[in-house]
Amino acid sequence: MQTFQALAPIVAWLLVIGGWILVRHDNNARENRHELRSKIDDMIKDIQELEISTHEYYMANADDKTPLAQVAIKRKQTSLEKRVNRLKTSSVGFQDLKTISDYRNELTGGDFEQLDRRAKDSSNKKMMEISLAASALIDYLESEYERLYIKKPVKKP
């Protein structure tokens, strides 16, 4: 009985501290999840905007605005790459580089920045490939987020 009375306050304090650690851990995990979701949402918005501006670039003939359009596309592409790379280093997911590399290749490969480039029409295969690469990158970001944070329901036997 005396042992119980001596230990009870210690146990109570251990429970309080343990509970505090658990709550803090949960709060941090929730904050990290919200932050990652926000970053992914911003990247998806930029991927979609870059898809549109790249379509416009390839559908127009070269004029005096072309050099600036090219610079803008390269800068946005690089910014997106670096943000995806930072996800790779800051979490256990997002390890694949092929999808973002494919996206870069479709946007600025081929005849990008060539002086003799001719405008393509909207049904050109290039436009479809740009959109496909953008969709693949968005799918990749969403599926990695889902893999990290969305618990799949357990299938009943």
Add this chain to the structure above:
Amino acid sequence: MENTHTINVAKEFSKYPGGRYLADGDCSGERFRNEFLVPALRAHPSVRVNLDGTLGYGSSFLEEAFGGLVREAGFMSKDLDRSLILETNNETLGYTIRRYIAEAKAGKATHR
């Protein structure tokens, strides 16, 4: 590594690399390959290319400059794996360049 020759693209070539062929301008991938990469790789056992500090790279530039080492200049992809060191804070850039070198080797120059 001793005997490593370093090329800093932004300081020695251009802060605004762009275009694939010589006809596309002074900062093209073809010019960078012919005037910087090829001479350096032929003269030194290893070459470090620092890619940072520019306004960005189009894939057309990268494919012509680096894929062209195999396709046009006759380098072997496996030799470039050892002799070409890529220095950049953009991991995707390094990955993409290695990919272009590997695909040029396999005759998969799909970027023309």
